[in-house]
Amino acid sequence: MSVLVTGETRVVVQGITGHQGTVHTRQMQLFGTHVVAGVTPGKAGTSVEGVPVFDSVQEAVDASRANASCIFVPAPFARDALIESVDAGIRLAVIVTEHIPFHDMLVMYHYAREKGARIIGPNCPGIASPGKAKVGIIPNVVFQPGRVGVISRSGTLTYEIVNGIKEHGLGQSTCIGLGGDPVIGTSFVDALPYFEQDPETDAVVMVGEIGGTAEEDAAEFIAHHFTKPVVAYIAGRSAPPGKRMGHAGAIITRGKGTAETKVAALEAAGAKVARFPYEIPDLVAGVLPTEAGR
């Protein structure tokens, strides 16, 4: 099994001829991913790392039966790229691109939702199921197949933590990097049900950050709908409070959003909360039902 990305995943890379697109197409291939097509308007007929390039996502899907997209196109064009892939029937789109205006992302999120497509990101490292496939840019070296699921709001901190799990002799079923933008396609609460249903996941590591209330919402979900053990870490306990202009944001999250409220909510929901990243592997080993994670 694993979550969202499996051995059946066939990836079309949008923006494959750019630097990032090319580099990470190679890395995805080395991970064992079926990268079946690339799209860059005007570059049809060429190829990148042996992958045929098409002018449109529809042509790519028709020729390659791609069922997932990895989007690297620059921010001003990301909205169109996502709408194009959803219209071509893609139901999983990982958006690596950063600096997409949130007004664009609002349109993208609600459009995808109406069409039944899932977005991971934007500004995210993507998703990987070791031994099966990777859609995104998480370094290959941090992974090893196993039974721990990882959901994270961070980028490089995810690599750090996934790597720590590996060095402890444990492996991962699937790791999802949600991205840290104001509007993201998939939140903790959206991702947790997949892991609840996945027979190959025994425990979940949740990496959160200060700001927003996504971790509090996740805690609420865990308390009522999640039966597997959860280990969490919240980055930014010591970060200075951010400066804001206007007070609307504070009104929305009144009384929530600090490291303290997140840690308290997660602990109340039964999660083990690590104080530092390097405490996570031991906590995970402690909550796994058996040595099954090895």
Next chain:
Amino acid sequence: MVKLAEWRGKELFRRYGVPVPQGQVARSPDEAEELVRTGAVPLPCVVKAQVLAGGRGKGGAVRFANTPAEARAAAEATLGLDFKGETVKEILLEEKLAIGHEYYVSLTLDRNLRVPILIASAQGGVEIETVDDKAIDRQPVHPFPGLAAYEKRRAAKLFGLSGPTARSLDLLLDSLWRAFNQEDADLIEINPLALVGDRLIALDAKVVIEDDAVFRHPEYAEIRDDRTPLEEIAREKDIAFVQLSGNIGVIANGAGLTMATLDVLKEFGGDPGVFLDLGGTDDPKKVTEAFLLMAQAKPKAVFLNIFGGVTRCDTVATGLVEAMRQVPAADRFPLVARIRGNNEKEGIEILRAAGITATPGLKESAQAVVAAAQGRA
């Protein structure tokens, strides 16, 4: 974030049909006096310092004038004033209105619901944080149909408005909604929104434009908050830079890793001061640029925490050693580097050979840099 000064926010409001008082901006006492003398700004008038911080009324940054001479005096008293760290360079002169009631209204993003949210309260004119939760209405607005008529009626009912005044609110909210979307605003806040006769008028304007959308609005590119020269350079290089009071500089890639690094440093008694977040990249060129930028901030010690993805650690290490050579001897500082990822052993060897402390463990590195900052290394 591009935070617009009040007068710019009100210019934007005028373009979208949100009623604002008659007024103009001035940058000298001569200009202020002239605006009033020619009748461009009617008397009596309000003279408001154009700073971004709140609490201007209590802080002496809002004055009143009944004559051109008084307008001049108010301008002289306000221009050049230091208000909560901002120097007043501009003042807004506006007609003084007879206010009936003050409301609060704003549009911003609700990150959790992933829709814009209309926030309204009948208790305006005070800091909204101090208003009781029950007196604040939060109305999520779906981006596709946009602001619906019933949502506007709900606000009118909350404000206790009917007839032409309710109609005035209806038009005003439509204008705000269009401005929020077309200008790529992060926040549009009117506090207070004043009832003057049977008209609603925005007495203040807080508008924040989203940074990432400035490519669509080149007119905002020049309006930036006051940044230190170092922050400006960092911005140009797409490096997140925060300068605080501590003495340890932190360079890391990614916001989460940067925050985790701070958490660990604090735990071991460190006092982190300058943070450079390279974003998700491990590009050696960017690491080098950040390093040279950090040297200019003159920290006591620097902790470099990079998790390598695509780039090999030895490549990053070589760039770092080269960068260290470029730092003038007087500006050198103890450096503790922690580089993880591909070829980390080779990277660590290169750093150690150049006399740089390098260990793979986060805990050990944090302890080493705290010791160095306290002069114990």
